[in-house]
Amino acid sequence: MSLLVVENLKMYYKTLRGYVKAVDDVTFDVGKKEAVGLAGESGCGKTSTALAIIRLLPWNAEIIGGSIRLDGIDLVKIGGKQLRKEIRWKKISMIFQGAMNALHPIYNIGQQVSEGILAHENVSKKEALERTSKLLELVGIEEEKINRYPHELSGGMKQRVVTAMALACNPALVIADEPTTALDVIVQAQVLNVMKELQKKLDLSWILITHDLSLIAETCHKTAIMYAGKIVEYGDVVKIFKDPIHPYTRKLITAFPSVVGSKSEMASIRGFPPDLLSPPKGCRFHPRCDDAKEICRTEEPPLEEGKTKGHYTACHLYGG
């Protein structure tokens, strides 16, 4: 049973020079208690997809088509008030990129975490603070630190605070946008462990947005690899890492050096990601693909299920 189903989602940014096709025909789903990783390089549309799901769009962005169904409710169609009252934070919450640096400097963390509870639920201040201290304990911050201010906390602690914030109203789905990018490896490992434990303890679903494939390999069940606003490959993590099909995925996986196993050559992808104002015709990856044929230049490959069930690829040559 899927909790969230995103189908043919299109979200464009309106600019003076035309539409920037940031999210173009994206389809994926998140099951209950499932962690899905959205991976790709900067500008590939991963954050835009997340913003569309929680419908916090910048002023110039527009959902052009498609549907986002959460437990059967289409989030694209419902009004702003219903979204605010029933969906945001209660059903879906988000850990924004760099959120730990956006904590308010003159409120203590207890006040900041409880603010979310007070805004969304009809509870007393005292009750909200009690729940806050439980939340903080859950992410590994001692109760007595509830009156601390952000400047008194380290980066890892602040990241835990914003994680607690996202959990404030018991959501079913949490979207985490690059939650550990600014942290050092050891702290990153600690925060990831907290997130993994929370997922099990609270039966949460996660969408993890990151450029670092190894984080997805360690934490997620499924992954969608995005390139230039489209999903190029989507499926089970183990299958995608063991047997990647799309040329982009294959290159991307080997572009990461590893500390285990034998030392191997790091792959590189020639050229640069395209400008989404006028993405290349046909397959968007064809200008950088070593195997591109004529059909790749003219016809856009659809995202199709391959021989293995649940493994989708958008490639003329290797997919299907």
Next chain:
Amino acid sequence: MSKDIAIEARNLVKHFPIKIGFFKSLTTRKPPVVHAVDDVSFKIYKGEIFGLVGESGCGKTTTGRLLINLAEPTSGEVSFNGVNITAISQERKMRKLRSKMQIIFQDPYESLNPRMGIFDIIAEPLRLQKITKTSEELRERVVEALEDLDLAPPEEFMYRFPHELSGGQRQRIAIARAFVLRPEFLVADEPVSMLDVSIRSEVLKLLLTLIEKFHSSFLYITHDVALARHMCDRVAVMYLGKIVEMGATEGLIRKPSHPYTEALIAAVPVPDPTSRRIEVTIKGEVPSAINPPPGCRFHTRCPYAKKICMTEEPKLQEIGKDRQVACHFPL
């Protein structure tokens, strides 16, 4: 690889004083300092790629800056080709040496002057050092530098400005600027951490080719152990201003001797969903460098710490072939 020493750091110390108010200064006897680099010694051989690995705030960048005399050490010395460069006080004399040592900074969005064209950015070191005699010669060198970094055709890039280029292209310009003088020694401070993964490996490959071409010695500063493994011949792991372990890269990563190195390697996520990672056993975060813990600086987080670790500081000692470690109880 020859065993001639290109550059050597001897007991380098760098303390940054902290500003305190006037009244506080009346009551404190010793003004507080940040112990950025504390008694660091190592050698980099000719043609070698030496890595400095550690978390943010461990002093790796400061060490890099000290090596090329961009910062003045509190004590200790750096010798470059046998000359003690920390003793050179006159900038004019130093300038001659600067042509032999260059640095590549982390962020190509900040290290390139937005008002200068690409040609001028790369030509500036040549002009300052008065290396080229004629303008044709200057042009030739710039073209060659651009070609070396696969920025072809050079004419297309020469007359552009940094804002017209992507991050990867900018970083290549920064590398071209560093290599245009054909330096003997280079420091690269996280040169690819701002770049996308698909572009990273290409930039690293170009770096390796250039190092080989000019037989440069290279200090590679990074927080990414996996990248250090890919790039470096030898690495030193730093923690709170000190080198805790140093040795040939592959051996050090396969069998670390210092508990901190072990934890650092175990914490690196592995791009393989089927591999089970070892639990990270160390807790907490790096203590403040203003009042570093006495004894072994890692003892507050070390799972193996004993009594002696809290009082006595371990010295960097040779254990086995080409491996030094600063630990009372090496693994």
